[in-house]
Amino acid sequence: MSNFSIFALARNAMSYHENWQKQWRSPAPKASYDAIIVGGGGHGLATAYYLAKEHGMRNIAVVERGWLGGGNTARNTTIVRSNYLWDDATHLYEKALQLWEGLSQDLNYNTMFSQRGVMNVGHSLQDMRDIERRVNANRLNGVDGVVLTPAQIKAMVPIMNTSSSLRYPVMGASFQPRAGVARHDAIAWGFARAADRLGVDIIQNCEVIGVQREGDQVVGIETTRGVIKSKKIGVVAAGHSSVIANMAGIRLPLESHPLQALVSEPMKPILHTVVMSNAIHAYASQSDKGDLVIGAGIDAYVGYGQRGSFPIIEHTLQAICELFPIFRRVRMNRQWGGIVDVAPDACPIISKTHIKGLYFNCGWGTGGFKATPGSGWVMAHTIAQDRPHALNAAFELNRFNTGHLIDEHGAAGVAH
Ligand SMILES: Cc1cc2nc3c(=O)[nH]c(=O)nc-3n(C[C@H](O)[C@H](O)[C@H](O)COP(=O)(O)OP(=O)(O)OC[C@H]3O[C@@H](n4cnc5c(N)ncnc54)[C@H](O)[C@@H]3O)c2cc1C
Incomplete structure (x- = not known):
């Protein structure tokens, strides 16, 4: 298919979507x-x-x-996975993941669900013990998951800095291959x-x-x-x-907290999976449009303003740049916040x-x-x-x- 027809197809799909939105009464x-x-x-x-x-x-x-x-x-930030620790949570999220797998057909609407895997990086011995425990619990529940070594991580994500001299060294990761992202x-x-x-x-x-x-x-x-x-x-x-x-x-x-995220300018495909780290409070993936989709933990205060505070963004981007030095000069395009309600x-x-x-x-x-x-x-x-x-x-x-x-x-x- 020529480039022209690919773009024409994309344009038709977009205008159909937009027209349908405008016509909604x-x-x-x-x-x-x-x-x-x-x-x-x-x-x-x-x-x-x-x-x-x-x-x-x-x-x-x-x-x-x-x-x-x-x-x-x-x-x-559209991350979809089911590798929770406890049986009740795992079964609920796994049911959701199984529905995701047939959702575009069921709804007759492209949800752009992309099972590119989700990686949770560990930076300490305790992180790794928790990761191993969780992967084992997942597998006992029939949920896919593996523990990766730093060498395996490097092979999958060559742009990640896995040097042992990092402030938060990369010691391994969990990886759920069926996990991924979708279009929100x-x-x-x-x-x-x-x-x-x-x-x-x-x-x-x-x-x-x-x-x-x-x-x-x-x-x-x-x-x-x-x-x-x-x-x-x-x-x-x-x-x-x-x-x-x-x-x-x-x-x-429940407590209502701001939770924010940001996206960069679009780039050629370079990050082919989702990488997350609890310890350094950051995660990133690359959308099909090419922008980096970056998120963090919640802002600590409660509130209903749909925006976040600056220290969180700064902290998150520091962490991302340490893990991915190649992203240091990437420009950020947009930042926003949502309000999530958090149970104890x-x-x-x-x-x-x-x-x-x-x-x-x-x-x-x-x-x-x-x-x-x-x-x-x-x-x-x-x-x-x-x-x-x-x-x-x-x-x-x-x-x-x-x-x-x-x-x-x-x-x-x-x-x-
Ligand atoms: C920055 C950010 C990143 C996130 N990243 C992820 C992620 O990667 N993966 C993941 O699994 N989850 C993520 N989440 C969480 C996820 O977005 C939410 O848990 C999920 O979207 C909740 O869906 P919902 O339909 O319940 O809520 P919403 O989409 O918020 O829908 C609730 C609706 O209720 C409406 N409403 C509120 N009050 C009233 C009222 N009085 N009358 C009528 N309507 C009302 C609101 O306008 C709103 O449209 C993230 C959230 C944020 C903010």
Whole structure:
């Protein structure tokens, strides 16, 4: 195929995508629905899609205060993997990864899921012990993973500085070959289009400002476009879950933090996998457009401003330049922040509440993008059946009463 036709194809695909976005008209909300999903990010749209597809519910609305996928779904660094430590988390993320593997076909929309592998670098003996433990736990759960030596890392990523004289020497890494990256807005638009085809009403510019109850039963929401009635309401509003919970008189064990990322100018392909390091608080991949996609850990303070602070960016870029000296003169193009809600055990909450018909899906912290299809799939089951699926039973709110926390700080950390 000549270059010309490749560009023409790309242009056609882009203009189709853009035209479709412009033509999207949010319907006026109906007076009532069988279920309402609050939040038009990837997780909310996936929940609506699977409610319609797997559970036959069609009278559903997704209400979004801004535009589809304008929250964290559009702001993340798109790392998809399933190599968490504990069984409950691994099974949930692995379900998501398996759905990712067939998602473009299922949605008939190219999610650009690219299984280029994810490498987690270790810089100390303790890092390496943790990495070996995690890889062994993954393999016992049937999840792919290997431990790499510095020589194997160098062979895979020749531009990485693996010198033993580094401040944080590279002592090895874990590698999950089936992991990778995807296109963030495609997941929102893919689920939106597929849900729309099944009859779901997707209503933008519709902010939830109140939750209506009759006794212990939820009966509707107050929005900037009026009251909408429903006896099943699923809140999937990452970063703002506590605000909406507050409207229903519920206090969630979550903190909302800024999390930022940045991308460079585009370059020829040079980094063919995702490289992450918990210890130095940085990670990088190269997008299909050629820009480096770089991220860090959360900003330590709480807040709702969708921007980050400078020390984090500086610290992250220092770390990236130490690992990849070749990137020292690369210019950064854009920087932005999202707001993530973090639970005390770095694991999500996908749960019923003591208010009948009110469900929450939140607390994904720095790492919910990878879970998008799996999260929507189990949330749809929880709402439709009014009980958790086996895959999210361990992620109910009552774990904060029983103390059965699933501590994934080691696997979540900066490493999304
Ligand atoms: C910089 C950054 C990097 C990240 N990198 C990764 C990564 O590499 N891999 C990974 O797995 N995860 C990553 N994450 C986390 C990931 O982005 C999130 O966990 C995930 O996108 C959450 O999806 P969501 O659909 O729940 O949230 P969102 O996309 O944020 O959707 C929630 C929606 O709810 C809406 N909403 C809020 N309040 C209201 C209201 N009152 N009424 C109506 N609507 C409301 C918001 O406008 C928003 O659109 C990253 C996040 C950030 C910020």
